Amino acid sequence: MRMVDIIHAKRSGLELTDDQIQFFVDGVVSGDIPDYQTSALLMAIYFQGMTDQEQSSLTMKMMESGDHLDLSSIPGVKVDKHSTGGVGDKVSIPLAAVVAALGIPVPMISGRGLGHTGGTLDKLEAIPGYQVEISEQDFINQVTKDKCAIIGATGNIAPADKKIYALRDVTDTVDSIPLIAGSIMSKKIASGTDALIIDVKTGAGAFMKTLDDSRNLAKALVGIGKGVGMQCMAMITDMNQPLGNAVGNALEIKESIELLKNNGPHDLVELTTTIGGYMAVMGNVATTPEDGKQMCQRVIENGDALASFKKMVADQHGDATVVDNPDGVLPQAKYQIELPAKVSGVVSKIVADEIGIASMLLGGGRQKADDKLDYSVGIYLHHKIGDSISAGESLLTIYSNREKIDDIKDLLYDNIEISDSATAPTLIYETIE
Known part of the structure; x- marks a missing residue:
């Protein structure tokens, strides 16, 4: 069995067999399959998806690739x-x-x-x-x-x-x-x-x-x-x-x-x-x-x-x-920079993923797998969707270890909207039991 054939099968939209999935998982653990081939299969799965059987097989094979914790000695329902x-x-x-x-x-x-x-x-x-x-x-x-x-x-x-x-x-x-x-x-x-x-x-x-x-x-x-x-x-x-x-x-x-x-x-x-x-x-x-x-x-x-x-x-x-x-124990950023609202109104939109990207660009997240994190940086929101705000009032505070952050400010301004009114989002949509 060859990894390139497994990649080709999934790229072509075919269902992978249990044996093919086992070969892939074993090769990842042993290091026999290089990262570039693993990445190729992940991209093929991303575009082609997996059947319920493939999904279940992948889960169980990954679980079986290592140890199973025995928590039975701990009293109560874990x-x-x-x-x-x-x-x-x-x-x-x-x-x-x-x-x-x-x-x-x-x-x-x-x-x-x-x-x-x-x-x-x-x-x-x-x-x-x-x-x-x-x-x-x-x-x-x-x-x-x-x-x-x-x-x-x-x-x-x-x-x-x-x-x-x-x-x-x-x-x-x-x-x-x-x-x-x-x-x-x-x-x-x-x-x-x-x-x-x-x-x-x-x-x-x-x-x-x-x-x-x-x-x-x-x-x-x-x-x-x-x-x-x-x-x-x-x-x-x-x-x-x-x-x-x-x-x-x-x-x-x-x-x-x-x-x-x-x-x-x-x-x-x-x-x-x-x-x-x-x-x-x-x-x-x-x-x-x-x-x-x-x-x-x-x-x-x-x-x-x-x-x-x-x-x-x-x-x-x-x-x-x-x-x-x-504050005395946790890492502290060198700069705390306020981002003032440009207009008065009601906060109507805060694009969550872009706020996360802004924090990542400050050093709070990884752009590459081996990136080291700066634990001190981030963003603190003073207003959420539905809150009223006046022009000049601080929307948020940026915690940064670099003084010049015009790129971060522009990104945040582009992804926070202030309107005449807003509908607060639903917090919990449904449960599936």
Whole structure:
């Protein structure tokens, strides 16, 4: 069997066999297939798609390419959450602490940024000392003790996906339903979790731009999960504007801490507690999602969730004083530059993906797989869609380590509109169970 024949088959729109998919996955893991051929097949999949059988086969072969975590020694129903990625989407960080504070174990294996989106691991690494790579036994011990840990996939969990994931980011093949589904579910099945909720983003800042595509991805993910006996559901949520106010690694950690101090932005709080409510039902501590949502709000208000986050950071070797003094611990940008509104009116449009690109161009994201991140940079929105603003008032603050940023200002002005009126976007569109 030759890799070039597999590329040709998929390029021609043919269905790949299980043996061909196995050959591809094995070759990626062993390094026998060079990156340029892997990239060629990813592009062919992007354009030709995959059948349900191919998609399922790719997922399972990637999952079987490495180890399968055994979390059975951790008491209780292990509940995880995954997002398909967006701009300002830091939900996983406070959510893990909130749900853990309810006594539900949350073994969360997360990823890095893709394209214009931020990655949970990148954000957590803005905390000095925080280790996202810990041993399997340390992971199990921490979830047993603290009820939560957020780590990256170990070298032995879905190693095929680890290589493919990095190449997707730099070959513009990120927004492919079979590749997204295979990537997410191979890691989640291998991670040994009992229940999973998937936040499927839709809109300008998401990889799925339309509600129909988002629904198709959600159904594919839930179908794969249920097919292997996992409790699984999906929620389709908005990404036409950034979530919360902060975009950028350190800025988003600070905003996550503000949420856990009961001072988070409304949309971020609403989504975190709503998803947490469903996780509370999955974890058998609430009878309805609404009851679970109220429980989540209580542990935020009484400080239990903040204490849970602080323990997790400390046990993963991070500087836990970040909770008490974020600005004194997190990296700080040299310049804070205001972007004033040119006219008065109502903010009617904030193109999420372009805001993410602006943060990436400042150094907060990767343009190449080996780019080093500047954790201190980013954008803080002072107004969201539906907010009134006067000419000269600051739309946002740009956190930068270079003084001249006319290119960033132009990009932001081009992608924020002020009109006479605006309709605020829907935050949560539907759930798929």
